[in-house]
Amino acid sequence: MNTWILLERAESVLPQLYRNIGAPQLSMLFDTTELAAYTEQSPILVTTDEASDLLKAVQQTPEDWPGLIIQSKHPTSVVLAHLRQILLVRFDDLGRGVLRYSNPVTASYFFPSCQPDSLKYWLGPISLLSWYGGTWANRASNTYSWRNIENPEAESWKPMDCESALDSRQQQALRCHQQDHFLYRWWLKQSDLCFSRGQQWLHEGLGYGFTKADSLEHYLNVRRDYPAADVPHELPKGSDEIRFAYLLHHLQKNTTGQEN
Known part of the structure; x- marks a missing residue:
């Protein structure tokens, strides 16, 4: 051999x-x-x-x-x-x-x-x-x-x-590689955060249609700041700024409701 x-x-x-x-x-x-x-x-x-x-x-x-x-x-x-x-x-x-x-x-x-x-x-x-x-x-x-x-x-x-x-499985594996790499670089700047939790948030952000790197990082930062709040089923149509404003209002309201 x-x-x-x-x-x-x-x-x-x-x-x-x-x-x-x-x-x-x-x-x-x-x-x-x-x-x-x-x-x-x-x-x-x-x-x-x-x-x-x-x-x-x-x-x-x-x-x-x-x-x-x-x-x-x-x-x-x-x-x-x-x-x-x-x-x-x-x-x-x-x-x-x-x-x-x-x-x-x-x-x-x-x-x-x-x-x-x-x-x-x-x-x-x-x-x-x-x-x-x-x-x-x-x-x-x-x-x-x-x-x-x-x-x-x-x-x-x-x-x-x-x-x-x-094939489709291999392409999906490479997309997962890219997404996890993006998340890993963000995760390194956090403290005491489980990587799998970050993966969950990243998939949420992608599911909402946030595909740009800046928007995904913003979404991760928002979820880091409001980790316990339930996210809305969907976000309104419009620019990322409009959708983030709606998301932040929902998370803040949800978090306040949990604390009362």
Whole structure:
């Protein structure tokens, strides 16, 4: 079984690699793709083996080596070609985009969302995919862990010459990733607030039709200030300012009624 580590690009990655290996076998993931001009931001595929000092370092201190551990019986050229094939993907409503699956947080949303039939496509020649991480909720609760996904059909896999398309479950998983990231950055500025409570409020705000970042943050701030009050079933039509004024009046009235 061949082993590689696909590392996210960080300032410390290359110096760490040369300290641990000396002369690592590196491939820049973006090379030969439409992203070749951004090679300085490219994840790095490192050829290694199961007994290497690098793999041991990744397993012992995974926080220092964000990325994926990849195992396959196929050669580097085949695995690298597949990893490049699934970089650029099609969305139903947004056209094309880059799937940053090498990021452990993204991987924690994306790969578990794949059904068996689609998972064998996304893993392709990869027999075992491993990473240390989790969702933004996991980060908020400090519950990161090792995750593994097996592909029993890797040996019989045949490459397909077509651009990758995300299904509805995968697109929803990536939207959840973006929303949780937005919430996480807001949550970091709060004190003694459960992340899941923030998720509830964020979903409320989205349900009311607040989609702009400023409006969603405003909604979260309002709910933080009035956490116990019941929200209205719906808000009136109009600008966000009008709707927030109605919401604030309702929450203040509701809170006063609870206190009396």
